[in-house]
Amino acid sequence: xxxxxxxxxxxxxxxxxxxxxxxxxxxxxxxxxxxxxxxxxxxxxxxxxxxxxxxxxxxxxxxxxxxxxxxxxxxxxxxxxxxxxxxxxxxxxxxx
Amino acid sequence: xxxxxxxxxxxxxxxxxxxxxxxxxxxxxxxxxxxxxxxxxxxxxxxxxxxxxxxxxxxxxxxxxxxxxxxxxxxxxxxxxxxxxxxxxxxxxxxx
Numbered sequence: 001x002x003x004x005x006x007x008x009x010x011x012x013x014x015x016x017x018x019x020x021x022x023x024x025x026x027x028x029x030x031x032x033x034x035x036x037x038x039x040x041x042x043x044x045x046x047x048x049x050x051x052x053x054x055x056x057x058x059x060x061x062x063x064x065x066x067x068x069x070x071x072x073x074x075x076x077x078x079x080x081x082x083x084x085x086x087x088x089x090x091x092x093x094x095x096x
Numbered sequence: 097x098x099x100x101x102x103x104x105x106x107x108x109x110x111x112x113x114x115x116x117x118x119x120x121x122x123x124x125x126x127x128x129x130x131x132x133x134x135x136x137x138x139x140x141x142x143x144x145x146x147x148x149x150x151x152x153x154x155x156x157x158x159x160x161x162x163x164x165x166x167x168x169x170x171x172x173x174x175x176x177x178x179x180x181x182x183x184x185x186x187x188x189x190x191x192x
Binding site for chain 1: 109111117119129132135136139141142143144145146147148149150151152153154155156157167171174175176
């Protein structure tokens with residue numbers, strides 16, 4: 001039991017960098033993208049479409065990769081993404 | 097010359113998808129990130145830092161990959177990024 005405890009004490013939480021991209025679901029109105037598209041066209045660029053999304057770069061501690069992923073999904077559901085109108089994608093990187 | 101013209105006519109412009117990420121340079125105030133960080137902490141997440149950036153997903157026509165890259169850099173300089181406070185990165189994908 002003592003040995004087990006000392007092993008557990010040695011498992012330090014790791015740092016992970018989560019890049020969470022939150023974008024509008026297709027079909028939702030995207031005024032910022034439309035404005036940018038019009039401005040780029042006025043500047044002479046042959047642009048077909050512009051979508052604007054937001055990226056949260058979050059540095060956090062987690063037990064392991066799975067735990068970091070779970071936390072990322074939870075954070076999207078609880079705060080960062082609106083399930084009615086937003087899609088999200090998460091890219092996770094272990095920090096050294 | 098006729099043959100050359102007919103070859104040139106066959107070079108159709110390609111479609112490219114540019115993902116342009118515009119983020120604040122280090123040291124600039126990032127109120128949205130700070131607010132998100134505080135909210136995540138209140139929800140019980142052990143978050144070290146949160147940065148918020150914007151991604152423009154732009155579909156456009158260009159002669160080739162180099163041309164698409166050049167247009168992307170130009171668009172950043174002319175409209176999308178503020179050189180005083182913003183960094184930008186561009187990822188380009190050829191559309192099929």
